[in-house]
Amino acid sequence: AEDSEDLIEEIKRCYAEIAEDKDFVLIEGLGGFTRDGDSTLACYRISEALNVPVLLILRYSDTLEPDILEKARKELGNRLAGVVINFVPEKKMAKAMNEAVAKFNDAGIKVLGLISEDRTLAGVSVGELAEKLGAEIITAKNNTEGIVENIMLASLPLEPAASYFGRKPNKAVVIRSERYDTQLAALETSTACLILTGNTEPQSMVTNFAEEKKIPVMLVKKETDEVLVDLEQATGLAAFNNRNKLSRLQQLLANWDFKQFYAAIGRAL
Numbered sequence: 001a002e003d004s005e006d007l008i009e010e011i012k013r014c015y016a017e018i019a020e021d022k023d024f025v026l027i028e029g030l031g032g033f034t035r036d037g038d039s040t041l042a043c044y045r046i047s048e049a050l051n052v053p054v055l056l057i058l059r060y061s062d063t064l065e066p067d068i069l070e071k072a073r074k075e076l077g078n079r080l081a082g083v084v085i086n087f088v089p090e091k092k093m094a095k096a097m098n099e100a101v102a103k104f105n106d107a108g109i110k111v112l113g114l115i116s117e118d119r120t121l122a123g124v125s126v127g128e129l130a131e132k133l134g135a136e137i138i139t140a141k142n143n144t145e146g147i148v149e150n151i152m153l154a155s156l157p158l159e160p161a162a163s164y165f166g167r168k169p170n171k172a173v174v175i176r177s178e179r180y181d182t183q184l185a186a187l188e189t190s191t192a193c194l195i196l197t198g199n200t201e202p203q204s205m206v207t208n209f210a211e212e213k214k215i216p217v218m219l220v221k222k223e224t225d226e227v228l229v230d231l232e233q234a235t236g237l238a239a240f241n242n243r244n245k246l247s248r249l250q251q252l253l254a255n256w257d258f259k260q261f262y263a264a265i266g267r268a269l
Contacts, residue, residue, distance in 0.1 A: 082110035
């Protein structure tokens with residue numbers, strides 16, 4: 001208990017130092033507030049110690065109901081500024097705006113905005129993938145901020161390669177390094193990067209074409225099955241410090257009521 005009190009005091013000290021001469025400070029929570037656990041308790045205690053409003057982010061689902069916030073409402077009280085509903089499928093946005101928002105408003109919980117599900121925001125950058133995979137980027141080394149929205153495995157499709165790779169845009173293609181003909185086919189389509197497994201250098205016709213199209217090609221020492229495991233982990237840790245994501249987020253927030261949002265967190269627009 002004494003250690004936790006010391007930690008709270010240190011957090012308060014750091015917050016006061018950071019907040020000096022700032023209009024407002026955003027503090028990212030630890031997540032998982034709908035479940036019991038140490039991270040949830042920490043969020044409650046920190047918000048109480050700092051006496052700051054709390055904005056909760058909810059992932060949309062067809063069964064989303066206000067009662068999942070019952071404990072959070074009791075713990076946070078008036079500090080609960082409202083909620084933002086995230087990952088709303090585009091085809092369900094109208095339903096969410098009408099039904100879900102009404103349910104939360106009727107329960108006395110402000111819905112301050114809805115954000116649609118978006119592959120750009122959920123994607124990872126080419127540079128992030130290369131770092132996660134421990135890969136060497138051998139072409140278009142200055143073009144690593146592109147967002148990977150899809151992952152495709154260059155298996156042996158029954159259809160022509162161009163048709164197969166044309167199914168998904170802005171993709172990372174995982175492919176054996178010796179399959180140069182398939183690599184060229186992937187480069188002809190909307191591809192964010194090639195991930196070559198097998199640790200052998202690709203042919204010059206591939207690297208030259210990739211340079212021409214400014215598509216990064218990365219070489220990994222791991223086998224394909226290992227790469228796929230790493231990719232699954234990497235895509236769950238997408239960061240937002242990317243200018244491509246910022247411009248997309250600005251588009252998604254174009255219809256937000258920022259006056260209500262700022263009022264809810266105690267700041268005038």
